[in-house]
Amino acid sequence: MKFTKRHLVYLIIIVAIAFFLSTYKLPYYIYKPGDAGALNPVVKVEDGFDSKGDMHLVTVRGGQATPIQYALAKVMPHHELHPIKEIRPKGVTEEEYFHVQLQMMESSQEKAIVVAYNAADKEIEINYNGVYVVTTIKGMPADGILKSGDRIVGMDGKTVKKSEDLIKYVEGKKAGETIKLKIVRGDKHLTKEIELESFEKLDDKVGIGIQLVTDRSVDVNPEVTFSSGNIGGPSAGLMFSLEIYDQLTEKDLTNGYQICGTGEIDYEGNVQRIGGIDKKVIAADDEGCKIFFAPNENGAEGSNYEVAKKTAEEIGTDMKIVPVDTFEDALHYLQKLK
Numbered sequence: 001m002k003f004t005k006r007h008l009v010y011l012i013i014i015v016a017i018a019f020f021l022s023t024y025k026l027p028y029y030i031y032k033p034g035d036a037g038a039l040n041p042v043v044k045v046e047d048g049f050d051s052k053g054d055m056h057l058v059t060v061r062g063g064q065a066t067p068i069q070y071a072l073a074k075v076m077p078h079h080e081l082h083p084i085k086e087i088r089p090k091g092v093t094e095e096e097y098f099h100v101q102l103q104m105m106e107s108s109q110e111k112a113i114v115v116a117y118n119a120a121d122k123e124i125e126i127n128y129n130g131v132y133v134v135t136t137i138k139g140m141p142a143d144g145i146l147k148s149g150d151r152i153v154g155m156d157g158k159t160v161k162k163s164e165d166l167i168k169y170v171e172g173k174k175a176g177e178t179i180k181l182k183i184v185r186g187d188k189h190l191t192k193e194i195e196l197e198s199f200e201k202l203d204d205k206v207g208i209g210i211q212l213v214t215d216r217s218v219d220v221n222p223e224v225t226f227s228s229g230n231i232g233g234p235s236a237g238l239m240f241s242l243e244i245y246d247q248l249t250e251k252d253l254t255n256g257y258q259i260c261g262t263g264e265i266d267y268e269g270n271v272q273r274i275g276g277i278d279k280k281v282i283a284a285d286d287e288g289c290k291i292f293f294a295p296n297e298n299g300a301e302g303s304n305y306e307v308a309k310k311t312a313e314e315i316g317t318d319m320k321i322v323p324v325d326t327f328e329d330a331l332h333y334l335q336k337l338k
Contacts, residue, residue, distance in 0.1 A: 025066065028065045029062060030064075031060050032073070033280070036287035037056060043244060045222055045244060048222070051252045055260075056284065057228075058280040060275070078282055101233050105231060105232050110216060112240035115267070115327050116244035117220050124218065125220075126219075127218075128216055130160055131213070132150070132212060134213055140197070152212070179193070179208075197209070234274075235275075237263065238324070242261070260280075263293065263295040271327065285315060290319055294321055305321065
């Protein structure tokens with residue numbers, strides 16, 4: 001067949017359409033099952049003990065949808081589409097959102113260290129250095145006054161060591177009152193005044209419109225290091241704490257099993273709800289894991305555990321779904337394994 005100019009035009013149009021469908025970014029975010037990689041290469045305790053089995057970090061894969069990905073997500077099971085404004089607040093860039101996710105990951109690692117070292121009765125010292133501003137909320141009092149990365153060290157002449165100090169102080173104030181904050185921005189020490197507002201969506205609670213995290217420095221012996229790369233979010237806290245504890249203690253906590261799980265953890269070892277647990281169950285099953293820890297939320301209806309168990313039944317896996325409310329719940333379960 002003779003190749004004509006018309007054929008060339010058609011070819012260019014087809015290539016252009018294919019390029020558009022595969023690269024154009026729609027105002028939707030897509031979530032789907034990710035990976036379940038072993039934590040041994042990620043977490044390293046100095047002179048830590050080895051195990052026959054592995055703890056696994058389970059992820060959800062997410063990103064802004066192209067037209068092709070959008071169409072696939074409409075028909076593929078356990079693929080979720082969300083308007084991007086639900087995921088990334090208006091005025092927050094993709095880079096800022098990613099930075100927040102990485103900070104959440106760092107915070108989850110720190111909490112896991114505290115929980116695991118205390119449980120293993122190892123040497124640990126915690127120092128409080130103030131409160132970091134993770135992000136400011138568009139249109140709220142702190143917007144344009146504070147910046148992501150600012151460290152709040154004082155308020156109205158009082159020292160701020162951790163986020164609870166600031167939150168408790170502001171809760172005792174009324175809308176319209178002004179607080180004076182001492183902040184560290186880079187190498188500068190600044191004073192900023194901000195007027196408090198009440199937030200209708202938060203039952204009229206008073207605040208300035210920031211997300212914050214305590215700036216702690218945790219010193220431990222033996223040392224522990226992480227190499228989690230570009231993985232973000234707080235949901236790996238439980239599995240980090242179990243992996244650290246396993247390396248700190250001589251008895252093999254895995255008993256040769258491949259163990260997955262998820263759940264944000266706080267400094268007291270409480271396991272909290274996370275998103276996308278159905279996708280994490282699928283990722284864990286694909287990896288061949290035999291045990292999956294899921295936040296039980298104290299038996300609440302529609303808990304992570306209930307969703308995880310239902311998903312496991314749907315895909316026909318023999319992976320054991322185990323409900324946990326605390327780090328101790330997971331630890332005791334593993335200690336009883338044969």
